[in-house]
Each structure stands twice: as C-alpha cells, then as structure tokens.
Amino acid sequence: MQEIARIVHVTDMHLHVDQNGNARGAGTRSGIVKAALGVARLKGGKGSVAKIAAGLQPHAVAALEALITTLQDIAGQAPPDLLVLQTGDVEAYGGTPSGGPAPYTFPAFDYWNHECSQLAGAHVFNLFGNHDAWPGTFPLVAPLAGKAVIGSLSKHPSTTYSASDVAVVTLQSGFRVEIYRVNTVDPGIWASAVSKGRICDPIGSQDPFKKILADAGAQLTAHGKGPVIRILMMHHPPHFFAATGTVWDLIEGRLTNGDDLKPVCQAHRFHLVVAGHRHKDDPSVGMTIRPVTGASPQTPLLAGTMQLVTGSATQDPGTSGPRPSFATYSLLHDSTKQTIDVERTKYVYRSDLDQMFTPEPPEQICQDLPVV
Secondary structure, X not given: OEEEEEEEEEOOOOEOEOOOOOEOOHHHOOHHHHHHHHHHHHOOOOOHHHHHHHOOOOEOHHHHHHHHHHHHHHHHOOOOOEEEEEOOOOEOOEOEEOOOOOOEEOHHHHHHHHHHHOOOOOEEEEOOOOHHHOEOOOHHHOOOOHHHHHHHHOOOOOOOOOOEEEEEEEOOOOOEEEEEEEOOEOOOHHHHHOOOEOXXXXXXXXXXXXXXXXXXXXXXXXXXXOOEEEEEEOOOOOOOOOXXXXXXXXXXXXXXXXXXXXXXXXXXXXXXXXXXXXXXXXXXXXXXXOOOOOOOOOOOOOOOOEEEEOOOOOEOOOOOOOOOEEEEEEEEXXXXXXXXXXXXXXXXXOOOOOOOOEEOOOEEEEEEEEOO
C-alpha cells in the first residue's frame, strides 16, 4: 500500500480574533450573544438555553495556539502531497460590519489564511459555513443581513466561489485529486439561525448540481479517465449521522436537499465527501466502511462514496463539551486491486495546559474503496 496523499481536515473553529490572531474581548460580542452565554452560565451549562448557547461559544485561546503549532509540526514532517481542507465556520459570529468598500470584513479568515501560508508545501482549500454568514451576531436579530454578509464572503480571497467550483492537484504518484467546493449555506437568514443547510448558489441563480456535473465532465474531457480521486467538500454533511430522534435534531443542521446528490454521484464517481458542522466524527470511532454494491451505510450517499466529518478544532468546550479535535486522513492506494483505504488519525486537545494536540492511534475507517 502506498500513501498517495494526506488530508488535514479542520472545521468549525469558531474564532473570535482580529487579523493577527489576537482574541477579541467579550465587549465585542453582540448583546444577544452575551445574554445567551450569561444565562447558560447561571444554569450551570444545563437545559435548553445551554444547548443553544453551546453553539455560540467562541474559540479557546490555548486550543488555537496549539492547533497552529500542531499543523506546523505535521507540515514539517513533509508527508506526501499534504492537502488542508477547512470546511467552514472559521468565524464565531460572522462578518464584522465595515465602513469600507465591502460591507463586512472577516478578520478570522485573514488570520487563518496567513497561518496556512506558513505551511510549507501544503495545498489549502477553504469554504465558509453558516456561522461565517452571520452579520456579527446571532442572526435572529438581523433578518435582512444574510445576503450582504454572503456577498462579502464570496469576494474574500479564501472563499471566492458561488454555487461550486473545482480545483485540481496533481499528486507525485500521478493521481489527480479534484476538489469540488460546494456551498450549503442557505442565504435565508432564518434557515441559518437554526443551522439548516441547502446546496444552493448563495448569491445568484446558478443550479449547483448542474455546475458540479459540468465541472466533472470538463475535467473528464480534459484529462480522460486516468487515475483520479474526486472529493466533494461542503459544510453541512449530506449523511445526517448520530440522530437522536428528538426535537434537538432540528437545530443539528440537516442538509435539506442532500438526496439531490444521488444523480451527481451516479454520473461521476465521487470518492469522498469531506464536511463539518456537526462537531462530531463520522464514521464513528471503531467503525470501518467496506464499500460494496447495494445500499450505503451513509445514506443518501451511494456505495463507493464515503463521508468524512470531524469535530470542532478550537471551540471552547466549556465544562461538559467535547474536547477540541481535528483529523488527518491517509489515502493508501493498492495498485493490484485499484482501491483506496482511508486511515484516520484523530488529534485531540486534551488539556488547556498542552502546547500541542495529541494524536490518537491511527484507525482504518474505509477499506477497498474502488478507484474506478
């Protein structure tokens, strides 16, 4: 087995920083955010308000410092073809209102871009999430601001795309990796308030599914069928895993039109879907997916397409939340069977005194994923 690429998957950082990475004080948060967090503290982190407030927590300063140090260490090991995929919610509360040419600025994105530029040899790809599209506060108090924020986001150097776009990396092994960034942030601010996602063009009227098919067809025409790995990169995961069957599933961020990906995946093999939003791991720890014909364990995805989701990299866990984490995925090619195995290493920030994230033992989460 040959490792042909290593993916670093970072998501849902929820940063509240200036462009230099310095934490912005509590005084820069909106009144409704401060009120929700205050009530949650009074209730000791329990109850319905606490559940909602958990999503409003900004980053933990020590975790951010440790994340940057750990990413630099991974890049310094010079793994083959390092891909850094950041799948949204860089900002805790969205854009910062600006008096300049753009209605909103995104200092956390500016900081993240700078840090990524220091990762020698890494190919970095970003997209935005629903938190990034908030107007500097919890969106219920600004129901008309959503499109203005997304308009500014779509022009930011790290997130410039509308319905979808495709980037291509040619690996040392000869494989091509096609990365399709797909928007799932609904420009309707009320949908964003309850975290629901929808594959859509957030600033225009382009059909995103036709765009993905057209992009994949153009790549096939240009390069032929020669060895390729296609990745769909999005914020809201199409497979709604770890459902509780309770009313709280309503704010867990379902992707409302994920089923519409089926014809896309039938027309072209998409090997991986890399997503965020849920602050949880998928596949769960200890689970190995072995693609076969028939039904996929990650519906609505088809057999032969695997979803990868990881936890929040830096959000403050408070007293009871999961510790910050991110993941790396080693793509291992079997040239005899023409399959890919995926090996995940989960990195966890175990203590606020730690200077780096701790890697857990690697685990095989996908075996014999067909290349063609």
